[in-house]
Every structure is written in structure tokens, then in C-alpha cells.
Amino acid sequence: MKKNDYRPGEVIVTDFLGYQHWSIVSDRKCDDNQYKLISATRRNGTVKEEKFDTVTQGRHSYKVGDIGKPEDFLFLIDRARGWIGQWDYSILSANCEHFVNLIRLDKAKSRQLENTLLCSAITLLLVSASSKKISVSSMLCLLVISGGIAVYASRGQPAASNSLNHNEGNIG
Structure with missing residues (x-):
């Protein structure tokens, strides 16, 4: 158009x-x-x-x-x-x-916000359930990546x- x-x-x-x-x-x-x-x-x-x-x-x-x-x-x-x-x-x-x-x-x-919050919460749960310790910077990086994937999926x-x-x- x-x-x-x-x-x-x-x-x-x-x-x-x-x-x-x-x-x-x-x-x-x-x-x-x-x-x-x-x-x-x-x-x-x-x-x-x-x-x-x-x-x-x-x-x-x-x-x-x-x-x-x-x-x-x-x-x-x-x-x-x-x-x-x-x-x-x-x-x-x-x-x-x-x-x-x-x-x-x-x-x-x-949907962008709902999916970002859901994906970030799941990421936090999975990381906290893991037996490995993770640094704050790694956690923030994972949250940004998972949030970005959620926003993209909500387009x-x-x-x-x-x-x-x-x-x-x-x-x-």
C-alpha cells in the first residue's frame, strides 16, 4: 500500500x-x-x-x-x-x-508486556531451580534475552x- x-x-x-x-x-x-x-x-x-x-x-x-x-x-x-x-x-x-x-x-x-513478564518469571523459576549458582549479571542477561524473545513472539x-x-x- x-x-x-x-x-x-x-x-x-x-x-x-x-x-x-x-x-x-x-x-x-x-x-x-x-x-x-x-x-x-x-x-x-x-x-x-x-x-x-x-x-x-x-x-x-x-x-x-x-x-x-x-x-x-x-x-x-x-x-x-x-x-x-x-x-x-x-x-x-x-x-x-x-x-x-x-x-x-x-x-x-x-500481549507484549504479558508475555515478557511471563517469560521472565519462568526464566527466574528455572534458574532458581537449577543447582548451579548464577551471577547477577548472568541473571540479568538471561532476563533480557527471555524478555526479548517474548516481545518478538508477541508481535x-x-x-x-x-x-x-x-x-x-x-x-x-
Whole structure:
């Protein structure tokens, strides 16, 4: 898909180092005729409606789904806008994926976070059950690796195999 081919109500995922950022395509456009994105960011500490390029920062981005039928998405976009400036960002309880899922599914949840915490807990249990002593630095390294694997396994999948690189002027 071309960069301007995404539509209001679609969910866009942007790949950042070690995590994905989740956004909802707005029905409002910028001066450059690109749709804005609504998302919760650590950068802002809350929900904002911003230019596509500001949110994605030129990273690989693609569509993973939409937030309903055309008659539903305006209601849900308005609902997302209701959180602008009201959302207190927290990586553990109110991150971008929590936000998008609250709007889409009425349940604030983050598979990336849930799987990372589960995988890290299993790693801790396995290491503590082992008869070998392990250093703190080795333990931290194992936790980072297991957390990274969990985040990777939790990635949003491109809808209809349309993932393209934003830097090439495309988005899926």
C-alpha cells in the first residue's frame, strides 16, 4: 500500500528497537494530506493525535487490523480522542498497546508486556531451580534475552501481507 492508502480506523504498528508501538489512524489529516495517528506514548506521557511521521519516526510500520465497520470507527476514534491528555502513560499498565486494545476491545491489555513478564518469571523459576549458582549479571542477561524473545513472539502481524517500509514511502 502507498503511504496515504491507510484508512481511518486501521491499527498501525511501528517497529522500534525491542518493542512495537501501536496507533489508531485518525479521520483527520495534516497539511501534507496524511492521516494523523492517535496513540499513547512515553514521549508525551499521555494520548495525543499527531502526524504520522512524528509517531512512526520513519520506522517500519504496517497495518495489523482495523477497529470495526465504517459505521463503528468514527465512534471509536471519538472515544480514542476522549483520552487525549487524560491518559497517564505507564509501561506496565497504560502503554500504547493497552490503549489501542481498550478502544478496540474494551479491555486494556498488552500481549507484549504479558508475555515478557511471563517469560521472565519462568526464566527466574528455572534458574532458581537449577543447582548451579548464577551471577547477577548472568541473571540479568538471561532476563533480557527471555524478555526479548517474548516481545518478538508477541508481535502484531501485518494484515493481508501488506507490510512495507515507511522509509520507502509505503505503509501496509
